Amino acid sequence: MSIKDNLENIILKIPSEVSLVAVSKTKPINDILEAYRCGQKVFGENKIQELVEKYDKLPKDIEWHMIGHIQRNKVKYMAPFISLVHSVDSYRLIREINKQGKINNRVINCLLQIKIASEESKFGFTEKEATDFLNSEEYESFKNIKIVGLMGMATFTDNQIKINQEFKELKIFYDKVNRSNNQINKLSMGMSDDYRIAIRNGSTMIRLGSSIFGRRTNTKKK
Numbered sequence: 001m002s003i004k005d006n007l008e009n010i011i012l013k014i015p016s017e018v019s020l021v022a023v024s025k026t027k028p029i030n031d032i033l034e035a036y037r038c039g040q041k042v043f044g045e046n047k048i049q050e051l052v053e054k055y056d057k058l059p060k061d062i063e064w065h066m067i068g069h070i071q072r073n074k075v076k077y078m079a080p081f082i083s084l085v086h087s088v089d090s091y092r093l094i095r096e097i098n099k100q101g102k103i104n105n106r107v108i109n110c111l112l113q114i115k116i117a118s119e120e121s122k123f124g125f126t127e128k129e130a131t132d133f134l135n136s137e138e139y140e141s142f143k144n145i146k147i148v149g150l151m152g153m154a155t156f157t158d159n160q161i162k163i164n165q166e167f168k169e170l171k172i173f174y175d176k177v178n179r180s181n182n183q184i185n186k187l188s189m190g191m192s193d194d195y196r197i198a199i200r201n202g203s204t205m206i207r208l209g210s211s212i213f214g215r216r217t218n219t220k221k222k
């Protein structure tokens, strides 16, 4: 199956209100161009250096999303152009994004990553930390970062009941946050192996890599 076939099949299967981020990490420019020519304009990367290299080489109407864990000292490289950061997982990172947003005279849209998985390896805020931050005076004072939603990654497991439970919990929290702040209206959850479960649980944005571009061979498992 070609990238084009994969994309067309996925788009047929997902509801029109769910947006698709094509995760192009480790994949070459030509693969991204193939997806782009099929009309896909939103791509996700998980390393800032790779993101910047691809941004430089590819059409400027692509919307780039950062989906991976971020080192604060690299925020400055993506700040001029990034359109959504999914993986905001600490207060210090938020402060740095706000600072770099200010330097670039723009507002950087972000999602708060919520830790829903039982794995130690996963990053993110607890629900309480996220709520406290969103209601804080500090957040109110930040003019160059805007939290527009939440993101979560389920445990890496074949146990569909567990994945379903984790997504369901995040959706309940998201609904609560959304009721008190209607600017928070994006819920990024679901990857190639679990996006169907995520959509059933109310995801508004899925991040698919291998189901579009094929398996990544030269990387270790997440």
Ligand SMILES: *Cc1c(COP(=O)(O)O)cnc(C)c1O
Residues within 6 Å of the ligand: 023, 025, 046, 067, 068, 153, 190, 191, 192, 193, 207, 208, 209, 210, 211
């Ligand atoms: C790699 C990655 C994806 C895409 O994973 P696939 O299983 O290839 O769809 C989605 N989200 C994050 C945060 C990732 O790092």
